[in-house]
Amino acid sequence: xxxxxxxxxxxxxxxxxxxxxxxxxxxxxxxxxxxxxxxxxxxxxxxxxxxxxxxxxxxxxxxxxxxxxxxxxxxxxxxxxxxxxxxxxxxxxxxxxxxxxxxxxxxxxxx
Amino acid sequence: xxxxxxxxxxxxxxxxxxxxxxxxxxxxxxxxxxxxxxxxxxxxxxxxxxxxxxxxxxxxxxxxxxxxxxxxxxxxxxxxxxxxxxxxxxxxxxxxxxxxxxxxxxxxxxx
Numbered sequence: 351x352x353x354x355x356x357x358x359x360x361x362x363x364x365x366x367x368x369x370x371x372x373x374x375x376x377x378x379x380x381x382x383x384x385x386x387x388x389x390x391x392x393x394x395x396x397x398x399x400x401x402x403x404x405x406x407x408x409x410x411x412x413x414x415x416x417x418x419x420x421x422x423x424x425x426x427x428x429x430x431x432x433x434x435x436x437x438x439x440x441x442x443x444x445x446x447x448x449x450x451x452x453x454x455x456x457x458x459x460x461x
Numbered sequence: 462x463x464x465x466x467x468x469x470x471x472x473x474x475x476x477x478x479x480x481x482x483x484x485x486x487x488x489x490x491x492x493x494x495x496x497x498x499x500x501x502x503x504x505x506x507x508x509x510x511x512x513x514x515x516x517x518x519x520x521x522x523x524x525x526x527x528x529x530x531x532x533x534x535x536x537x538x539x540x541x542x543x544x545x546x547x548x549x550x551x552x553x554x555x556x557x558x559x560x561x562x563x564x565x566x567x568x569x570x571x572x
Contacts, residue, residue, distance in 0.1 A: 351477060353553075356467045357561065359569070366462060442464075442568040449560055450468065457553040458470070 351461060353454040357443050366408045372439045374398060375432055378414060382425040409435070462572060464565040468554050477519045483550045485509060486543055489525060493536040520546070 358368035365371070370391075377387035388398035406413050413432035418424045428436070469479035476482070481502075488498035499509035517524050524543035529535045539547070 351470050351472045354469050354471050358465050359462050359565075360465055361462045438568045442564050445564070446561070450557070453553050453556075454470075457549045 351458060353450050353458075355446060355450050357446060359439075361408055364408055366405060367435060367439050369443065371401060371405055372436055374401060375413065375428060375436050378402075378426055379428045379433070379436075382427060384414065384416070384426045387426075411435075462569060464561050464569075466557060466561050468557060470550075472519055475519055477516060478546060478550050480554070482512060482516055483547055485512060486524065486539060486547050489513075489537055490539045490544070490547075493538060495525065495527070495537045498537075522546075 356369065358365050358371075360366065374387060374391050377390045378384055381387050381390065384398055384402070385395045388395045391398065402414050411431045412429050413435070414426050415429055416424070416426045467480065469476050469482075471477065485498060485502050488501045489495055492498050492501065495509055495513070496506045499506045502509065513525050522542045523540050524546070525537050526540055527535070527537045
């Protein structure tokens with residue numbers, strides 16, 4: 351048996367940030383591309399783009415900058431606000447897995 | 462904005478215990494009836510019964526005893542094993558909300 355958790359943040363009963371959404375943003379930062387990030391997350395470009403737009407609307411802040419064409423062929427990157435949100439979220443959730451693992455060990459290790 | 466979490470336990474990639482399932486078991490203990498517990502949880506009797514059977518199969522232990530008819534009109538109660546699982550799960554998850562709230566306060570209170 352193993353413990354599992356999920357953690358997210360809501361605003362007006364709607365998800366604004368979650369582990370999944372933060373991983374998507376991190377994948378965009380890493381790959382410089384929404385479609386590469388979507389593929390990495392196992393979803394369609396459309397789905398990834400919808401999630402980003404949803405977060406942007408709910409947080410009322412732009413999260414992803416996209417340049418089309420140009421000598422570099424375009425690409426996407428996180429805005430400073432998105433970088434700050436990802437950083438906050440990672441700090442917020444740091445230690446959760448250890449907290450849960452320790453408690454699980456304490457109460458379920460004998461089963 | 463507010464933090465949200467979910468916590469559960471899996472065995473062979475399948476849920477064996479979760480906050481929802483533990484609440485269902487607690488509702489059965491409280492009401493002495495699967496149908497009253499199902500109604501309290503906002504699901505059909507069938508759905509509640511399926512979840513219980515699923516947990517019993519995955520944990521390989523009987524969780525709910527049901528007496529039909531008799532002078533008391535029948536009713537359901539938790540087995541000692543179910544009581545022990547509920548107790549373990551509640552101890553396991555105790556403090557999680559406080560842990561998450563404190564961290565949220567630390568990293569998101571200024572937004």
